[in-house]
Amino acid sequence: MSQRTLVLIKPDGVRRGLVGEIVGRIERKADWRITALELRTLDRAVLEQHYAEHVGKPFYEPLVEFMASGPVVALIAEGERVIEGVRALAGPTDPIAAAPGSIRGDFGTVVRENLIHASDSEESAEREVKIFFPGLA
Numbered sequence: 001m002s003q004r005t006l007v008l009i010k011p012d013g014v015r016r017g018l019v020g021e022i023v024g025r026i027e028r029k030a031d032w033r034i035t036a037l038e039l040r041t042l043d044r045a046v047l048e049q050h051y052a053e054h055v056g057k058p059f060y061e062p063l064v065e066f067m068a069s070g071p072v073v074a075l076i077a078e079g080e081r082v083i084e085g086v087r088a089l090a091g092p093t094d095p096i097a098a099a100p101g102s103i104r105g106d107f108g109t110v111v112r113e114n115l116i117h118a119s120d121s122e123e124s125a126e127r128e129v130k131i132f133f134p135g136l137a
């Protein structure tokens with residue numbers, strides 16, 4: 001089942017020079033393709049839309065501040081079961097609980113600065129593609 005997913009390499013990943021590493025892990029999966037990719041700094045309005053489900057939670061404000069603290073890489077990946085697949089490459093939200101071999105498990109220590117966002121369902125993917133690449137929605 002071919003799908004598309006919206007991925008963000010968060011500001012910590014860009015600052016630490018891990019863009020190539022993370023994009024490479026996605027690109028190397030058989031038959032997956034990157035179909036859009038852009039470096040950009042996110043403003044509050046975009047982050048409010050993107051993290052609408054978390055508005056009001058205790059971690060929301062520091063999360064938005066972190067996500068606006070430097071450029072991110074936004075990309076669309078397409079291919080077989082890519083939504084579940086990129087979530088598996090990323091590992092669980094808490095990098096300390098993430099297995100070595102996953103992106104968060106290999107490079108992260110802090111829950112907030114966990115390097116990557118990836119859509120968690122087909123509905124989220126379509127909603128997030130509209131936010132970041134409206135021309136491709």
Ligand code: RTP
Pocket residue numbers: 059063092093111112113114116117118119120
């Ligand atoms: P994402 O949306 O970024 O792919 O991550 P996720 O599904 O694994 O995690 P989610 O629950 O959607 O949370 C979104 C992002 O908020 C930060 N966070 N901080 N307790 C905390 O301090 C906390 N909990 C979540 C993380 O950056 C997480 O990825």
Ligand code: MG
Pocket residue numbers: 120
């Ligand atoms: Mg999430």
